[in-house]
Amino acid sequence: MKLERSNTSEAVAAYVLRRLFDGDLRSGQRLDLDAIAEELGVSRVPVREGLIQLERDGLVERAHYRRAFVAEFDDATVREAFELYGMLSALTNRRVARRRDPAVLEALGKLDEALARCDGPDEFESLAREFRRVVNVAGAGNHLRALLRTFSGLVPVAARFSIDDALADERAALHAEYVALRDGDPAAAGAAALAHLRLTADNAIRALRRRGVFPPGDRSDTDDPGWDDAARIVEGSET
């Protein structure tokens, strides 16, 4: 197994995550430290640290001197992740829209333009991530950034499925976010983030079902009350 040789522990986390999305690893399955270490040709220390990261991301269960297991990973779990990520993104969007920082808006404008022109999922994904990064740096403090980082493994990987399946919808949703931010409308910017992530979640979960990643009996509906809770962020009048 070839391996990115900087930040081994993150590479390990990415590797395990990929196998999760490939359907190789199922909920409750045990994670053999030594096996992973050997598969990747690294020591056990970075493997452990990678699993610690995944534990913090809610994807792995660990206990002192006990084996590590894959945490619950079904469509409801993925949906919850996107609900939370959408809620937090709505927060950052609100702040950025309220601040109206010209430098930030100009940077976002350039990205929006590039996103409109760009072709191909690779380029789109790269630009979209940069867009979100700029917004987060501008609108999130240390702790909010830390929370968002919790999803830095899962969300991009899942979002890629949505990009591959529905590039046009993704483009429109992201553009809507930009417009709201440019107009300095916090409520609209928050709502746009939530709508975008909800779209992404639906597409991603559909794709993952097709791939057989989720256990068969799993079929939680697309309109669970979690989204309504999250929507409270963007409802109500201006602050």
Place this chain on the structure above:
Amino acid sequence: MKLERSNTSEAVAAYVLRRLFDGDLRSGQRLDLDAIAEELGVSRVPVREGLIQLERDGLVERAHYRRAFVAEFDDATVREAFELYGMLSALTNRRVARRRDPAVLEALGKLDEALARCDGPDEFESLAREFRRVVNVAGAGNHLRALLRTFSGLVPVAARFSIDDALADERAALHAEYVALRDGDPAAAGAAALAHLRLTADNAIRALRRRGVFPPGDRSDTDDPGWDDAARIVEGSET
């Protein structure tokens, strides 16, 4: 230095956090791995892993092959942490209130009773943490629990200051949460969580200022728009 000998890395994280709240460590200050390791009489591996955890919590800045530093830590940062924690707690409260699980409500009822009777900050703190734990287990999925865990270091330590300073207010705020949960009123339960954490944040920040933990010029006001953003979760009609 004496040290709890299970989960060394967590003990390290707790130790660094304590020194942060004691004012020994300031923003931007470098964290010497070897020094900490020697102070605690442990190796460098668990120290590094402890700092990795604090990095994930937004309290430490780290980069590949670069020294570790204390992240920004001022009253605005602490307030943001409580805003986010309050928002997430509001989410769990909403869910628990909607579910109306009799077993959960009974457990919470017992805790509420004990909280009404109990005397002394130690006992109150213990019961209050248990109360929150029960709610989180009942109302949060893997990812929401992971996000809440992000604050498992900072929030309890800071909250303790509020308990010491204003036990009566804390008791009232927590009881209000219980009442809303028992009545199955999601909106009220969410609002109560937010109000509670806002109270806690104000008290804690006041105490930390007294202790001289924050840099001197630091004086962000108590009514920043972040709370309003968070409040959007709990406003609006029932789902």
Place this chain on the structure above:
DNA sequence: AGATTAGATTTTGTATTCAATATCGAAACC
């Protein structure tokens, strides 16, 4: 004098080794 770069030093990351704990299986007991 100030900037630049090459070497020495420090510091971090990873591998290896050793210790601590849990898991698994078989024998003993009820």
Place this chain on the structure above:
DNA sequence: GGTTTCGATATTGAATACAAAATCTAATCT
């Protein structure tokens, strides 16, 4: 026959040792 306890095995956690990278210092050049 089923359950419990004790020992062997497996597996994780931490300490030590080694390698890789950055920082610091000082000498060199402009």
